[in-house]
Amino acid sequence: MLTRRPVMMFAALTVVATSAAFAQDKSIAVASTTSTQDSGLFGQILPAFKKKSGIDVRVISQGTGQALDTGRRGDADVVFVHAKPQEQKFVADGFGVRRYPVMYNDFILVGPKSNTGGFNGTNDIVAALKTIKDKGVTFISRGDKSGTHAAELALWKGAGIDIAKDRGPWYKEIGQGMGAALNTASASGGYVLTDRGTWLSFKNRGDLVIAVEGDNRLFNQYGVMLVNPEKHKHVKKELGQAFIDWLISPEGQRAIADYRIGGQQLFFPNANSPGAQRRAAPAAHAAIP
Amino acid sequence: MPENMSALQLVLTGDPALFAIVRLSLVVSLSAVLLAALIGLPFGAWLALSRFRGREGVIVVLNALMGLPPVVVGLCVFLMLSRSGPLGSWGILFTPQAMIIAQTILIAPIIAALTRQTIEDLWLEYRDELEAMNVGTFGRVATLLWDGRFSLLTALLAGFGRAAAEVGAVIIVGGNIDGFTRTMTTAIALETSKGDLPLAIGLGMILIVIVIAINAAAWSTRRFGERMAG
Amino acid sequence: MSMRAPVANLPIHFDDVSFAVHGVTILDRINFAFVPGAPSVVIGPNGAGKTTLLRLAMGLIQPTSGRATWGGRTDAPLSRRAIVFQRPVMLRRSVAANLRYALEAAGVSRADHDARLGELLALVGLAELGDRPARKLSGGEQQRLALARALAKDPQVLFLDEPTASLDPAATKAVEDLVRDVAARGIKVVMSTHDLGEARRLAGDVVLMHRGRIVEASDAAAFFNNPITDGARRFVAGELLI
Numbered sequence: 001m002l003t004r005r006p007v008m009m010f011a012a013l014t015v016v017a018t019s020a021a022f023a024q025d026k027s028i029a030v031a032s033t034t035s036t037q038d039s040g041l042f043g044q045i046l047p048a049f050k051k052k053s054g055i056d057v058r059v060i061s062q063g064t065g066q067a068l069d070t071g072r073r074g075d076a077d078v079v080f081v082h083a084k085p086q087e088q089k090f091v092a093d094g095f096g097v098r099r100y101p102v103m104y105n106d107f108i109l110v111g112p113k114s115n116t117g118g119f120n121g122t123n124d125i126v127a128a129l130k131t132i133k134d135k136g137v138t139f140i141s142r143g144d145k146s147g148t149h150a151a152e153l154a155l156w157k158g159a160g161i162d163i164a165k166d167r168g169p170w171y172k173e174i175g176q177g178m179g180a181a182l183n184t185a186s187a188s189g190g191y192v193l194t195d196r197g198t199w200l201s202f203k204n205r206g207d208l209v210i211a212v213e214g215d216n217r218l219f220n221q222y223g224v225m226l227v228n229p230e231k232h233k234h235v236k237k238e239l240g241q242a243f244i245d246w247l248i249s250p251e252g253q254r255a256i257a258d259y260r261i262g263g264q265q266l267f268f269p270n271a272n273s274p275g276a277q278r279r280a281a282p283a284a285h286a287a288i289p
Numbered sequence: 290m291p292e293n294m295s296a297l298q299l300v301l302t303g304d305p306a307l308f309a310i311v312r313l314s315l316v317v318s319l320s321a322v323l324l325a326a327l328i329g330l331p332f333g334a335w336l337a338l339s340r341f342r343g344r345e346g347v348i349v350v351l352n353a354l355m356g357l358p359p360v361v362v363g364l365c366v367f368l369m370l371s372r373s374g375p376l377g378s379w380g381i382l383f384t385p386q387a388m389i390i391a392q393t394i395l396i397a398p399i400i401a402a403l404t405r406q407t408i409e410d411l412w413l414e415y416r417d418e419l420e421a422m423n424v425g426t427f428g429r430v431a432t433l434l435w436d437g438r439f440s441l442l443t444a445l446l447a448g449f450g451r452a453a454a455e456v457g458a459v460i461i462v463g464g465n466i467d468g469f470t471r472t473m474t475t476a477i478a479l480e481t482s483k484g485d486l487p488l489a490i491g492l493g494m495i496l497i498v499i500v501i502a503i504n505a506a507a508w509s510t511r512r513f514g515e516r517m518a519g
Numbered sequence: 520m521s522m523r524a525p526v527a528n529l530p531i532h533f534d535d536v537s538f539a540v541h542g543v544t545i546l547d548r549i550n551f552a553f554v555p556g557a558p559s560v561v562i563g564p565n566g567a568g569k570t571t572l573l574r575l576a577m578g579l580i581q582p583t584s585g586r587a588t589w590g591g592r593t594d595a596p597l598s599r600r601a602i603v604f605q606r607p608v609m610l611r612r613s614v615a616a617n618l619r620y621a622l623e624a625a626g627v628s629r630a631d632h633d634a635r636l637g638e639l640l641a642l643v644g645l646a647e648l649g650d651r652p653a654r655k656l657s658g659g660e661q662q663r664l665a666l667a668r669a670l671a672k673d674p675q676v677l678f679l680d681e682p683t684a685s686l687d688p689a690a691t692k693a694v695e696d697l698v699r700d701v702a703a704r705g706i707k708v709v710m711s712t713h714d715l716g717e718a719r720r721l722a723g724d725v726v727l728m729h730r731g732r733i734v735e736a737s738d739a740a741a742f743f744n745n746p747i748t749d750g751a752r753r754f755v756a757g758e759l760l761i
Contacts, residue, residue, distance in 0.1 A: 029383055029464075038483050043467070060383055060464035074372030075382050179482025186484075204484030232372055234380060418608045420579055422624040422668070423597050432620075436611040518611050518652050 027056035028239045031068075031076035033147055034177040036222075037061030039197030039266055044259040049246050055239050063146030063177065071095055071225070074232030077240040080247075082195075082222045083147035096225035097237075102247050103256050103267045104221045107151055108199060109212035110182070111137075111191035123214040126159040128191075133161055136170040138190030140181050143173030151220065152193045158217060182208070195220055197266040222267075224248075247271070296491020306468070311499065314472040317385055317459065318452035321392035322400075325448055329397045330441065333404025334430040337412055348405065354398035359391075359457030366391040366462050383464040388472070391458040396448035403444035404434075411437045439511045439518075446507055453500050473499075529553045529676065529707060530595075531576050536585035538571055545571045547731040548585070553676075557723020558698060558708035560739075562715070564760050567728040569711035570605070573678045576709065577602045598625075601674040605681045607665030609653035614645055614664055617653045621671035639667040643697060659690025666697060670706075677701060679710035683717060695721060715757070719743060727751050729760050 036042060037059060046057050060070060064081040071079040072095045079096065081087060090096045109128055111117060117137045119128045132139050142149040156163040163171065174184055178198045185192035186206035194202075199210070212218075224244050229235040246252045253269035260266065299307045336347065368374050370382040370390075381387050411433050419429050434441065456474035463470035465479060473496040480489035531553050538546040546568045553559050553576075561569045574580050575587045578597050589595035610617050618639055622632050640646045643663040648656065653664060662682055669677055679698065683691040698721055702708045712718055718725055722739040727750065735742065735751040746752045754760055 029466075034482065038479075056469075058383065058464070058466040058469050060466060073374075074377070177482050179484055182484055183481070198483075202484040204486050234372065415608055417579065417604055421577065421597065421602045421604075422621055422672075424624050428624065432610070438611075518613075518654075 026054055026239065027058055028077040028236050028243060029058045029060060029075065030078045030080055030243070031060050031062060031066075031070040032080040033064050033067060033082060034061050034179070035082070035148065035195040035198050036080065038177070038179050039195070039201050040261070041197065041256070041259050041267060045252070045255040048255050049243065049252070052251070053242055053246065055242060057243060063142070063144045064148075064150065065145030068095075071227045074227065074235065077227055077236045078224060078243055079227060080222065080224045081147055082220055083150045084221055084223065086147075086150065087223045087225065091225060095228055095231060097228050099223045099225050100244055100248055100271065102222045102224050102271050103253075103269045104219060105196050105267050106213070107148065107193055107218040107220050108196050108210050109191055109193055110185065110199060110208045111211040112189045113207045113209045114189070115211075116189065117191060117211065120209065120211045122212055125155055125212050125215040125217055128212045129156060129159040129161065132170070132191060133159075133166060136168055138188055139171050140185045140188070140190045140192040141171060141173045142178065142181050143175045144177065146177070147220075148178060148193060148195060155193070155217060200261045200264055200266055221270075294488075296488055296495060299491075300495065307495075309468060310471050310473060310476050311495070313385060313470070314453065314474070314496075315499070317388045317472060318392060318449055320389045321396060321452045322445055322449045324389065324393040325397035325400050326445055328393070329400030329444075329448075330404050330434055331430060332397075333401040333444075334408045334434050336401070336405045337408035337433070338426065338429055348402075351398055351402045351405065355402050357395055357398065359395055359455040359459075360461065362395045363391050363458035363461030366394065366458070370462065382462060383466060383470060385463070385470060387462040388459045388470060391462045392452045392455070395455065395458055396451050399451055400444050400448045403447060404441060407437050407440045407444065408433045411440075439515055442507055442511050446504055449503065450500060453496065529555050530588075530590040531676065532586075532588045532591075533575070534586040534588070536575065536582040536587050538568075538575065538580070539583045544731055546575070546582075549733060551726070551733055551736065553707070553709055554724055555707060557739075558702050558710060558721050559724050559726060560718040560722035561709065561711040561726045561728060562713065562718045562754075563728035563734075564713060566730075568731045569713075569728055570680050572728065573602065573680050573709065573711055576600075576676075577678050598672065599675040600678065601669035601672045601676075602678040603662070603665045603669050603680065603682055605684055607661060607668075609656070609661055609664070611654065612652070613649065614651050614653050614656065615640070615649035617664060618667055618671060621668035625672040627671065635671070639670055642670070642700065643667040644693065657690070659686050659693055662686065662690070662694055663697060666694070666701075670701065674706060676707045676709060679708060681711050681713070683712070683714070691717075715755070727754060 032042070042059050050056060060076060062070060064083045064086065067079055067081050068086055068090050070076045071090065079090070080102070087096070087099050091099050109125060111120065117128065117131050117135065119131055122128065131137070141152060153163065172184070172190065174181055178194055179202065181192050182194060182198070182202050183204055184190070186204055186208050189207065191211060224247055226237060226240045226244060227235045229237045248271035253271055256267050256269045257265060294304070336344070336351070366387065367382065369376045370379060370387050371377055372382070415433060415436070419432065424432065454474065456478050459470070459472055460475045460478060463472070463475065465471050465475040473492060477489050477492045477496070480492060529552065533549045533551045536546060536549045537544065549572070561572060563569055575582060577600055578589060578595065581587070581593070586593055589600070610620055615636060618636055619632055622635055627635055637646070640649055643666055645660060645664060645667065648660065653661070656664060682698070683694050686694065695717065698708055698710065710721070724736065724738045725742040726736045727734045727742070729750055735746065735748045737747070742751065743755055746755050750760060
């Protein structure tokens with residue numbers, strides 16, 4: 001009398017849950033970054049891919065480091081991130097089959113309208129970082145081993161600053177995603193390095209404005225890799241490769257280029273441009289106001 | 290969910306993405322409550338009636354487990370279900386099933402601990418009658434669970450509240466995949482990180498309204514049942 | 520329920536039984552056996568140890584020292600004896616479901632449930648109230664339902680712990696009539712009361728208890744007309760035993 005009814009209700013609910021899970025059998029898991037997710041890019045391009053291929057793409061958005069780790073564990077079929085040295089290591093270690101460049105956007109330094117750093121409106125990121133350190137201006141770091149975090153650390157290094165040693169109370173590592181870092185900067189009047197896509201779709205800007213942009217060193221290249229089926233047998237290599245092939249196809253590249261927020265293009269496809277393998281395409285930034 | 294819409298607009302326009310999220314939240318949390326009830330009710334009742342060495346210790350641990358951090362549960366389930374983990378061959382990481390498992394682990398101790406307390410109190414009242422009627426252990430457990438059903442509803446609601454409100458476990462094992470494993474709470478976390486605080490707050494209010502509605506329904510059931518069953 | 524010849528020899532024996540809780544003596548070296556026949560009424564003021572005596576006889580508790588036996592065993596199963604507590608607990612379900620529960624617990628086969636249910640409900644006068652939630656019954660009705668539950672076991676001995684203590688005269692009469700019916704069917708009734716009038720109306724024999732001891736035990740006529748001990752004399756005369 002006691003157990004029969006709940007058991008049946010549970011069975012019914014489980015059926016609902018599992019049918020939702022297995023209804024779309026043709027699916028792949030893509031580990032990607034918070035910047036692509038938070039910028040809304042996937043919302044734009046995935047329906048087009050689904051329509052063309054019938055494949056359901058399930059995006060798990062994490063920091064680049066975590067996304068690569070998800071691939072390493074075999075919990076995703078495809079990894080789509082932006083930290084070239086780490087991606088190359090991922091492939092070299094045998095976890096990824098091959099790295100394909102897909103698109104780029106750029107990083108920008110955003111900070112308070114009141115220009116506490118005194119460099120708002122310039123385009124020299126190295127000079128700006130030196131000023132931040134010298135003046136002890138509040139700076140928010142992702143601190144989450146994401147692609148943006150890796151880019152930030154590389155920029156400090158490029159400015160000749162050993163952030164592990166030279167950091168002071170002005171340097172705040174929050175260990176969270178891009179949106180959280182922007183929320184923190186907005187609330188505390190600090191500077192933060194962000195990708196432009198997330199910035200454009202970010203709604204809680206408060207007094208934040210773009211402080212530094214257009215520096216070659218702020219170039220941000222995205223790459224995509226199939227997780228190696230030889231490491232993880234269950235990887236859906238045909239479906240995963242189909243997604244990669246579509247991303248770098250003219251159709252996929254056009255879909256990426258077509259994604260705009262407030263008339264601004266967020267990502268610049270460059271799968272087939274030889275420049276994608278090198279640093280910076282400074283001319284492209286002219287298009288970004 | 291469409292950009293640039295407030296939570297109220299989403300509700301009023303019957304946005305399908307919003308309703309898919311609400312539905313998934315309910316399916317995951319209610320399934321977890323039912324699974325946890327199947328584990329927690331008999332275990333709690335058994336613990337209330339049994340006497341063995343170390344029982345007090347088990348009760349202390351069980352009560353402490355009511356405060357399990359969702360993130361820790363999520364991480365443990367993640368490591369178990371990951372392709373590189375012991376249960377990787379199931380292939381259910383980043384699915385609703387994984388979320389149900391994590392939430393079940395999270396709330397089974399809550400239901401078991403509250404059941405233990407309820408049944409122990411009820412046992413004081415029923416003990417003489419059931420012993421005089423020669424009712425065996427299994428029968429005692431079943432009788433006390435059934436006769437305590439209105440009080441135990443509160444234990445189930447506590448479990449449901451916890452499941453519906455937590456984000457730490459489901460975001461780790463579910464992955465917050467759009468249209469597949471995105472729940473109310475992970476959607477709120479996402480909208481917060483996108484800086485759309487009004488939408489996040491709006492979604493939060495929808496969640497609260499749903500939780501209140503479910504509690505109200507359970508409360509009326511209890512009231513009605515008590516009137517009928519005395 | 521079958522008619523049975525009055526029980527020839529009751530299987531209950533108390534050998535030097537004491538019972539104490541946290542060092543406070545409730546029963547003090549009781550040597551006693553109930554006699555067969557009409558209801559035995561255990562009488563005495565509150566706190567005399569009546570309830571404890573019944574619970575020991577029922578086998579729900581074990582003596583602190585001495586032996587309380589059923590058929591010579593201290594660990595005999597409870598299958599042939601039943602008890603109605605002073606405040607019976609109604610299961611949270613209907614009258615009929617309470618009774619079915621007792622039949623199930625007594626091991627009555629499912630096929631016989633309906634027949635036995637009708638018979639017992641009719642006996643205790645609750646035939647019309649089968650669907651009523653048991654907890655909505657009046658005190659007297661609850662007491663009668665508890666009696667029906669106890670009878671579901673078809674016991675050899677039925678213990679009733681102050682069955683009329685909190686009932687009004689009409690409800691008391693209904694329960695007392697029922698006790699007579701049950702006794703007439705050959706079931707040995709052992710009941711406690713602190714009501715002298717009730718003892719006079721029902722008792723075949725009387726056991727007077729005071730401060731954990733049995734003061735006097737004899738058949739009812741002798742007890743009321745010719746009490747032997749000073750305590751019994753004073754009690755029958757209506758004095759307060761303190």
